[in-house]
Amino acid sequence: MTPSVLSARIVTARLAWVRTMLARIRALPLDTADLFAADPRTPAAAESYLRRGLEALMDLGRHVLAKGFAVSAAEYKEIATRLEEVGVLADADRQVLIRLAGYRNRLVHFYDEISERELYEICATELGDVERIARAIADWTQRHPERFDQRL
Numbered sequence: 001m002t003p004s005v006l007s008a009r010i011v012t013a014r015l016a017w018v019r020t021m022l023a024r025i026r027a028l029p030l031d032t033a034d035l036f037a038a039d040p041r042t043p044a045a046a047e048s049y050l051r052r053g054l055e056a057l058m059d060l061g062r063h064v065l066a067k068g069f070a071v072s073a074a075e076y077k078e079i080a081t082r083l084e085e086v087g088v089l090a091d092a093d094r095q096v097l098i099r100l101a102g103y104r105n106r107l108v109h110f111y112d113e114i115s116e117r118e119l120y121e122i123c124a125t126e127l128g129d130v131e132r133i134a135r136a137i138a139d140w141t142q143r144h145p146e147r148f149d150q151r152l
Contacts, residue, residue: 047119051104061088065082
């Protein structure tokens with residue numbers, strides 16, 4: 001595999017998807033855990049929005065690695081390590097992305113172990129971590145316009 005140019009269209013779309021999923025979570029009733037759990041559709045929607053947002057973030061990281069650096073990452077946690085190795089993420093951001101990747105895996109593979117209370121806590125207090133990584137990747141893209149096919 002040889003490096004090529006990243007697609008500005010893909011990067012823009014994935015970042016927009018992450019922002020949309022976070023906005024949809026924030027539109028849910030997050031004032032209290034009881035209010036969050038009062039309608040069973042709320043935790044289901046929150047889980048879906050969170051998982052989809054995390055997957056878009058991982059897809060974005062994988063695109064940057066594959067197209068920009070010709071680096072593959074088979075597992076989500078590996079994306080974080082490879083992004084740090086190529087200089088896209090700082091070590092602290094790598095650690096956050098590893099945690100996010102682990103949570104995405106729990107949402108998919110151990111969904112039955114995630115309580116409504118845990119999901120509420122994540123949605124009410126931890127979304128900043130997702131924004132942090134999206135911002136770090138977006139900032140890197142702004143500093144490296146030469147790596148992009150600018151066609152939308």
